[in-house]
Amino acid sequence: MTSPDQALLLPYRAEHTPATAAQPGAPALHHMRLTIGDTEDGLIGPPVHCERITFSLPCAPDARVPASEPVILRTRLDLPRGPGRGRQWLVEAATGDPAVTLLNLLPAAPARFDGTWALTLTLDISTPLGDTIRVFEETALDYSPQHHTRSATLAATPRTS
Template structure:
């Protein structure tokens, strides 16, 4: 099923570490609602977004967990933007970590604003597919679950890829 919201997934590499120090984590940025080509024809109500990230086990110094669960959520300006967003990680499956991005109130995406979520990743995470699942509706009915896979790659700090 096609996603109703536009997404962009960018990964910024962590800076190099000294020989004795563990490598620095990469930063995955999931941007929701940004669409350079057109605004939403009608508002989309969103109750939940999840991003599923496969585990990377590249460095034994990071073997305690393939993902650093350090997340950042920006502040929002109104209840139409979800009032406040939370990121809830689920690490019960060792092969994948699922990050649920949940607004305190259903968010209403109308093409005039975006929200970005930052997740720190193991530096071994270089090129993979993440799965995005949204619970959305474009009308007054109940939200339905829709999902899509997005290729995410480690990019130079100035590049942007991974759009759907």
């Protein structure tokens, strides 16, 4: 769910599942799913052109993560094929700061979100994540040729399945 001071053009949904006990010798990984462009009624309004989305995922406030410990991160991007969907998306991750993980989603060509499709980023990470996520998007409405960077805060909801 997006914060009330919403400045974003795209709809977002963030769901997380805290790590459970890992098998011996395996790290415990936290699971998060970020869905972009999905609405309950399938409508976005005017189509939105997108050139970049950045997620800032802060570590949980009470978590202790040693600076010398590397972050384990696995990502998977689910994207239905079709025209206007950015062709291929690149996920760039920055995990150098244990307090925050940055993820940049970059389409090979500008994507056109029109409510008929959604992009889903699934990640497993060793860092315990907080419940708030900062989102920055470089977007423009269909009728506006200028792209602007907009940002807002999302609240991640616990995943039930």
